[in-house]
């Protein structure tokens with residue numbers, strides 16, 4: 001049965017956010033008998049409640065609180081108050097996510113040593129290596145039911161994948177398959193297998209796709225050591241004179257403020273909210289915000305070098321049928337500077353329904369050039385580019401000087417400028433993808449600009465030295481022993497791969513560390 | 524309140540012709556915009572019906588889909604009438620915006636321009652105005668989010684209740 005802890009219970013671990021990082025950490029700790037309270041800003045919707053409708057689902061799940069943007073990225077112009085497309089709901093963005101679950105490559109943990117110094121980039125090696133993380137990757141894959149691992153078959157390819165595969169073959173790409181997906185290809189873990197519904201981004205109504213909402217969280221609750229408190233928006237982390245954190249202040253649904261005491265606090269609000277909260281918790285003792293002696297909190301915001309390419313054919317495709325991210329090409333993920341950029345990128349199929357296609361294909365465009373593309377919606381195939389982007393100190397989350405949310409907390413401003421490496425990579429990918437579709441007979445292709453960020457990373461980065469980053473290799477802040485960061489904001493660099501498998505692996509590893517330190521009474 | 528009603532107008536074809544049409548397609552009658560050919564009408568309460576008729580034409584010129592009937596464009600812009608009823612400044616913005624389009628279009632007004640290209644040339648002149656942005660920004664959701672237009676584009680919508688596509692053609696492509 002789910003636990004219920006007293007506000008004054010100062011023995012609990014408080015986790016802020018119930019997504020990939022927070023939800024996993026909460027369950028892992030609960031399984032070890034550690035008492036945990038997860039505070040989640042959003043409401044709790046179970047998977048039966050999800051809707052197969054893009055805008056209705058967005059209204060139900062997305063984080064819509066106002067944010068501001070600046071910088072030269074096109075999102076700032078097209079979606080000035082929606083820099084990121086992420087979730088405010090129990091389960092976090094694992095309700096919306098597509099399920100692509102890839103391990104990072106060895107060199108991606110050592111970008112500074114591998115790529116060398118790059119002007120305008122704040123590259124740094126991770127304080128951990130691939131081999132240190134491998135056992136945790138294996139645990140995460142087993143937990144999430146990742147296809148193509150543990151003898152689970154890959155998913156069958158849908159129409160969109162078949163077009164991709166045909167193009168990949170024509171171009172001579174070697175590594176093209178239906179991916180490593182945290183989607184059941186067979187019934188397992190008391191959840192059914194994928195029914196090819198095609199609404200992965202709207203929450204899987206079958207529960208076939210892994211989400212903390214209906215895996216980690218109920219499992220943790222069943223131990224009697226986990227309480228998830230929805231509609232609880234944390235606005236501040238408190239500390240004592242010695243500098244240890246002592247609890248958090250959160251706003252309930254009606255705005256009433258409460259304080260939950262804590263032995264340990266773990267921040268997992270995704271890479272915009274986590275630094276916002278640390279910055280907003282500034283005090284006399286920590287005038288620049290908590291855990292910010294390095295000045296790196298909020299900096300090095302990464303969002304992956306993305307973009308999409310859609311193509312029209314003279315015959316029907318129906319790309320929206322079946323899994324949204326139905327296949328991958330990995331050949332371009334290698335580091336090969338001869339292409340004119342460092343790092344690499346993946347191609348992954350992607351499909352949007354008609355309403356989102358209209359909103360995202362070329363935001364702001366109108367007239368026949370635009371509408372004739374939509375006229376052939378059912379003849380379209382599409383893919384998404386996801387590549388490593390460069391961390392930059394100027395790309396950062398800051399507290400807005402004037403604007404505040406309903407709880408009086410300054411809203412986040414998200415500043416982002418593309419690094420020349422990002423632009424070179426995106427252009428390379430646009431060219432390759434257009435050639436790929438042309439090879440299968442596309443009559444028209446659309447190099448589509450990046451959407452509001454679904455991958456948000458790096459704003460509380462891991463570093464060996466306290467001067468270079470916010471947390472150590474366990475996600476423990478360099479400055480405050482009992483304060484942790486447990487989401488993608490820990491990433492030192494972004495790699496070419498979708499981030500969630502790595503977030504989950506780090507959370508499993510962090511749970512081991514926290515439990516050990518608690519038993520040893522060092523925190 | 525805006526009402527869109529089907530099969531209503533109740534005006535004879537002769538009477539409609541007497542009142543004068545919008546092109547030959549839409550007719551203004553009292554506080555309503557009527558499509559005699561397709562038997563639907565849209566009643567306005569805050570905006571002038573002529574304004575609504577121009578908005579419908581403007582919507583089609585912004586997102587032209589020749590296979591989508593006027594009715595869906597009418598549904599897509601009717602929210603502006605509701606908003607205008609609640610917000611006087613908004614009403615002024617819309618009425619002034621439409622008046623400006625008419626002025627820029629010469630004697631016959633915006634709807635009097637026979638070719639889409641001529642009307643688009645007028646829209647290009649106002650593309651950066653808050654008026655145009657409000658119409659276009661609303662339309663990209665209110666037009667494409669109508670379930671009735673989805674089949675025209677070959678989008679099948681909700682699929683959970685039908686058991687997904689696992690047995691309904693998720694991999695039925697044959698031409699590759």
Ligand SMILES: Cc1cc2nc3c(=O)[nH]c(=O)nc-3n(C[C@H](O)[C@H](O)[C@H](O)COP(=O)(O)OP(=O)(O)OC[C@H]3O[C@@H](n4cnc5c(N)ncnc54)[C@H](O)[C@@H]3O)c2cc1C
Pocket residue numbers: 016017018019020021022039040041042085086087088089090091092093094096097098099100101201232233234235268269270271273274277325454455456486487488489498499500501503
């Ligand atoms: C459409 C879409 C598709 C995606 N597809 C993939 C994919 O295929 N593969 C992949 O690896 N990744 C994918 N992602 C990204 C993936 O969802 C995220 O990387 C991952 O969920 C991030 O985990 P997180 O724990 O950092 O944050 P989240 O999962 O976003 O969870 C953060 C939670 O914290 C809560 N919160 C924030 N601030 C506060 C506060 N102050 N108080 C209380 N609660 C708070 C939020 O409401 C939210 O529920 C996708 C994302 C989207 C949106």
Ligand code: SF4
Pocket residue numbers: 183193194195196197198199200201203204205206207208209322323324687
């Ligand atoms: S396609 Fe599969 S994983 Fe995606 S929503 Fe449908 S059943 Fe779930």
